[in-house]
Amino acid sequence: MERLRSADYKAPGGKLVRIRLKEEQGQIRSVEITGDFFLIPEESLGKLEKMLEDVPLREAELRLLMDRFFRGTGAKGLGVSPDDFVKAILSAREEN
Amino acid sequence: MNMAVEEAIPRVVGEGKAPSTIRFWHNANTIVIGCFQSAKLEVNMEACKETGTEIVRRFTGGGAVYHDSGNLNYAISLRKGHRLAPDHNLQSVFHRLSEGAVEGLQNLGVKAEFQPINDIQVDGRKVSGAAGSIRWNAIFHHGCILVNSDLSILGKVLNVPRAKLEDRHVASVQKRVTTVRDELGRDVSTREVRDAIVDGIESCYAVGVEPGDLTKEELGLAEELYQTKYSRLEWNLEP
Numbered sequence: 001m002e003r004l005r006s007a008d009y010k011a012p013g014g015k016l017v018r019i020r021l022k023e024e025q026g027q028i029r030s031v032e033i034t035g036d037f038f039l040i041p042e043e044s045l046g047k048l049e050k051m052l053e054d055v056p057l058r059e060a061e062l063r064l065l066m067d068r069f070f071r072g073t074g075a076k077g078l079g080v081s082p083d084d085f086v087k088a089i090l091s092a093r094e095e096n
Numbered sequence: 097m098n099m100a101v102e103e104a105i106p107r108v109v110g111e112g113k114a115p116s117t118i119r120f121w122h123n124a125n126t127i128v129i130g131c132f133q134s135a136k137l138e139v140n141m142e143a144c145k146e147t148g149t150e151i152v153r154r155f156t157g158g159g160a161v162y163h164d165s166g167n168l169n170y171a172i173s174l175r176k177g178h179r180l181a182p183d184h185n186l187q188s189v190f191h192r193l194s195e196g197a198v199e200g201l202q203n204l205g206v207k208a209e210f211q212p213i214n215d216i217q218v219d220g221r222k223v224s225g226a227a228g229s230i231r232w233n234a235i236f237h238h239g240c241i242l243v244n245s246d247l248s249i250l251g252k253v254l255n256v257p258r259a260k261l262e263d264r265h266v267a268s269v270q271k272r273v274t275t276v277r278d279e280l281g282r283d284v285s286t287r288e289v290r291d292a293i294v295d296g297i298e299s300c301y302a303v304g305v306e307p308g309d310l311t312k313e314e315l316g317l318a319e320e321l322y323q324t325k326y327s328r329l330e331w332n333l334e335p
Contacts, residue, residue: 014213018137018257038228039132039157079214
């Protein structure tokens with residue numbers, strides 16, 4: 001069964017990351033990441049959302065994927081780190 | 097159209113077809129949301145309808161800001177590699193390119209200081225927020241200064257998430273912002289603040305600022321961006 005999950009995560013000393021995701025059997029079906037952070041290039045956020053589709057909603061897999069995304073795209077965040085994105089997504093799992 | 101012009105200038109500056117530029121402008125009642133924000137989550141749509149507030153999305157990240165005629169917006173566009181932003185690091189860009197505005201505000205008598213990540217504050221209260229990007233072979237930095245804005249509308253039209261207020265230990269968005277007018281304790285026009293910022297920029301960066309109009313190319317590109325992007329609901333309101 002597909003479940004909608006959401007969370008707001010405030011990065012320590014940084015910005016707000018808002019997660020809205022659809023989860024099914026422990027996997028992310030789709031995710032929308034919004035917030036007041038900075039990410040350059042801006043278009044890379046859509047790529048991250050796409051990469052997260054069908055990924056298990058588990059810390060180890062999310063860390064690996066985030067690492068691959070930042071290394072692969074050369075994207076740079078300000079007010080948000082790769083670790084913050086992982087924590088924000090995990091907090092959606094925990095809050096609902 | 098203001099958002100379209102905002103994007104057109106750094107694109108043309110990045111192509112080397114226009115000089116380094118600072119643009120000053122203001123909007124009537126408008127919420128400007130960051131490019132990664134959700135309009136539905138950040139904005140109180142009902143309050144916007146009641147107060148006649150429009151919603152537009154900018155091409156840079158960061159948070160939502162409320163604009164009215166008591167705001168002064170400034171935007172700095174430099175070609176990549178410019179001496180004022182040599183290292184292409186967004187945090188350094190915010191710091192360095194806020195310094196001119198900080199100096200201008202200080203010269204007016206406002207105890208302004210840059211507060212990372214992207215604010216100018218007075219005694220812990222925000223008087224200006226900045227956003228920016230590094231793209232199109234350009235460095236772009238824009239800021240929104242609350243000169244004599246109506247903070248009561250700001251509190252109604254923006255939904256500030258609880259997580260954010262709690263983190264800053266304040267009860268409402270109104271309590272964590274201030275205006276140049278309130279800091280000076282007198283009426284002040286956006287023009288007076290603009291002139292002070294121009295002086296601040298000239299002395300802080302050792303540059304001369306000359307008045308000018310948009311080039312034909314900037315205007316043409318802005319028209320195109322307005323038609324294809326900034327006038328469209330799918331850009332402004334989705335997600």
